[in-house]
Amino acid sequence: MTALAMAVSDSLTITRRNLIKVKRVPDLIVFATLSPIMFVLLFRYVFGSAIPVPGGLSYAEFLLPGIFAQTVVFGSTITGASLAEDLQKGLIDRFRSLPMARSAVLVGRTVADLLLNVLTIAVMMITGFVVGWRINTSIGEAVLGVLLLLTFAYAMSWVMAFVGLLVRTPEVVNNASFIVIFPITFIANTFVPIDNFPSVLKTFAEWNPVSAVVQGARELFGNVVPGAPEPNGWALQNPVLYVFIWVAVFLAVFVPLAVRTYRRTASR
């Protein structure tokens, strides 16, 4: 078997193993589906009753792309926590003692989490339709919107894979990452327009990649007011390009870093 064929085969084996776990642990399905439904309903009806969206767009249309982004970003912690759990339980030792590709455990993990995200986004879209969110563009653009979300989520997964291997405890992965993930998803255009943010936060929000993911998704789903003024800053004016720059940087930095950490790590 060539090295590449081996890496692909091993990664598929690990992906399959991770998906079996999703099937057997109802908590994961609940986390992946129920909590986004809850977020959609809460924000739609609680915040939606008080937050005016410029240009007369309905809050449901404004909100849903934000919730999609927030959910997949939060979901990336699953990657880190699961790897930390495997490490704790000695499974990483087992895998590292096998003649398998050194990248397979990480690729299999991130790919399984990507598939989980597909399910999550599908559930949220259906919930969105029920509460008044609409896709106002072509199928092609809508698919691109989903791909944008998934690509960013996949890159975040690799960041969290590195964190998980470094931190080694699932609980710590969750707690530590929320300290970062909460601000980056909230200091953004996720739930409210950023025009009235205090200046420092506004600048942060304008260059925050999560804002760009949300802006890109809004444009691709057609959840913007036609003819509305362009957002401030190059990043939000070119959200898709800006997101892909982040994705490229994340992957270029964290894939090698995570694989290197995996090779050296042992469940002490």
Next chain:
Amino acid sequence: MTVMTDAIVVEGLAKRFGVTTALDGVDLTVAEGSVLGLLGPNGAGKTTVVRILTTLLLADAGRAEVLGLDVVRDADAVRASIGLTGQYAAVDEYLTGFENLEMVGRLYHLPKAEARSRAGELLERFDLSGAADRPAKTYSGGMRRRLDIAASLINRPRILFLDEPTTGLDPRSRLAMWEFIAELADGGTTILLTTQYLEEADRLADRMVVIDRGRVIARGTGDDLKAQVGGQRLEFTLSRAEDLTEVAARLRPLAFEDARTDEQTRRLSLPVHGGTELLAEALRLLEGSGVEVLDVGLRRPDLDDVFLTLTGHAAEDVPTADETTSEPVPAAGGTR
């Protein structure tokens, strides 16, 4: 005598974790087809040796070869020819027993059909057929350990590493495990086994290496070691600690060395040569002393006795970075 080749060669192995020295120049060899018992208390460095040999850890100094392959330079080839069962059963608890073995088989790059038939075969062999389709989460400790060993045998490895295979198991599972290991050894598998129990090493291993604080302090066959440690142990538990000195003095003629006493447990251990007739003799010597004996028995020397003889100190429980894990250490019956 036939000349056997060495399946494992370790020379001058050293490893530090921060300020802790885990290994301080370990040399050992394991002849092909034989069983080596690596004996030592917690924290002695046993697991570190296994980790280095199984390519999980890099040594700071020294050399290790498995089947003539360098564990660093030829790590992939080493991984393809060994099996490892760690101290904590590394099975995926969400997967069924069958799925666990099938997965490991696939990761050894066996064709799908072969991975599946091999999984079935091993489940049968390790008495797990009935539980094949249940998630490993529902398995008992002994079943998990058996599944773990089955996983390490998927690829029919020529060399098997067993890191404390019976720690935390109940006596019945331990006996069953001993039988499985003896069977593998009979089948010609080279085995390196770590243990804290002299009895276990004595029963399973052809040769033993005793390590303490990262150094080899003794090596040889079980008989060599027992000859060094000598005889049996006559053990008394008294109701009053004050009587320990008197009992030690009265029984001194029976022993070939001074008795060991422990005030706290009110216990006295006397190295003796001989059998049960000594029990009667000892009790006769105590007649009329007024000493109240709670418990008396004759037992074989254990790791503590080996340590006391070889190092002058008892087998200590010094956890070092290599043998502590973030999981709670399972209660190991028999450790002190």
